[in-house]
Amino acid sequence: MRTRKLQCLLYTLVFCLALCSNALAADTKNLVAWSNNPGPVSSDPANTLDYLDPGNPNEPSDVAMLDCVLVDDHNMQVTIGPNPDKKGGAYPGYQAYFTSAIVNTTSDQVKINDVVVTDQSDAILVGISDLSGNNLIGKVLNGNESIAVKVTTRIKQSALQTNTYSFKIRIDAMQEASHYDPPKGGGGGGGGGLPNEPIDVPPVDEPLSPQIQEPIELVTPPEALAELPYTGGNVALFMGTALSLGCIGLIMRYKP
């Protein structure tokens, strides 16, 4: 009886210490990951004519390009800038997309909340859809489900001319209350709401021709500042972990 009481006490203590030492809920940033199978494919690599909005009277030209590469499971690095051997650069109204795949990394359902741009959020519009053009914000993915996506980016009208934009795109999701959402064939339902309907549509009488000036200065976008040196240390975390381990040792030593 006494041993059992001791066991209950120790289990409670371990549980409480586990909560305060290292208990973190799943971060919304890490529920959905980019898949590298297949890897991202840009719609506007080098030596490809830029996209023109419907109704744009200009002749298509190749002024900018979009390059995308997976830097880690959750961040897609996108660079929009000039072609390697040409002058020019990204310009307001430039639009391109890349196709890739995303995967629910958990075994539970998750709902896609947002597609987040870091480092250049003031200059870039981003939308995510499936390959049929259906908006994926609000889409529920079943456990470990993977889907092909199309991520469209557009340079805002307020952005700089002939610039280079380098930013990361991340998919935020949250755990969904469990009900089975059978996979749909062909992506039914849902509307657009993507930069297929760009928010800043240039008027037809304002030709979207890039202003190539001599000499061209590519403005390097500001990088996120690194943190000052870390000079702390969570002593409580070490003590909590040590106590948890000690309690586990006691349980193992005194269990009948």
Add this chain to the structure above:
Amino acid sequence: MANIIFITAAVVALYPLLTDFYARYQQSQLSEQYQHLIAISGGSEAAAPDEDESPTIDPKLVWAMLEIPDINVKSPVIKGTSPETLAKAPGWYTESALPGEGNTTIAGHRTMYGGTFRDLAKLKPDCVITLTYNQHLYQYRVQEVAVIQSNDWSVVEDYGYPALTLTTCTGSDEKRLAVRARLSDE
């Protein structure tokens, strides 16, 4: 198995203390060697070393000596602010100015690794801080103690006058504590 877990628990619990011992040992070694170096370079023939004797210290390692009497700090300062450097002693931001030439910035641990800047928050305006660099004594008086963002690099910028800025962590990963002091004419 239980014994292994107990031993692991003991090591984990003692780790912060071990880092303190490590840092204090490093700092005492650095201080001794710094004093030895000063004695050797004192200029006196009597103090001139034998040909065989050479300082064991890398003269570039101890950058300066920092003293803050009000919080009982007396510590060598070394160059750089990498984690390995700061594990030994407070480190000088190489992005900042040399003493007397602008804003000199030094980072130090608040907890673990000796906790040299543990009591930095207790400093008040007009508290004295001395920095001995290149055998010259610079005396500063505290102007401001403030909590800043962890990516606020204005702490290494020039203020327009010779200054000393000390930084350390607060309890939050997103904040830092900064003490700004002005070079005193006294």
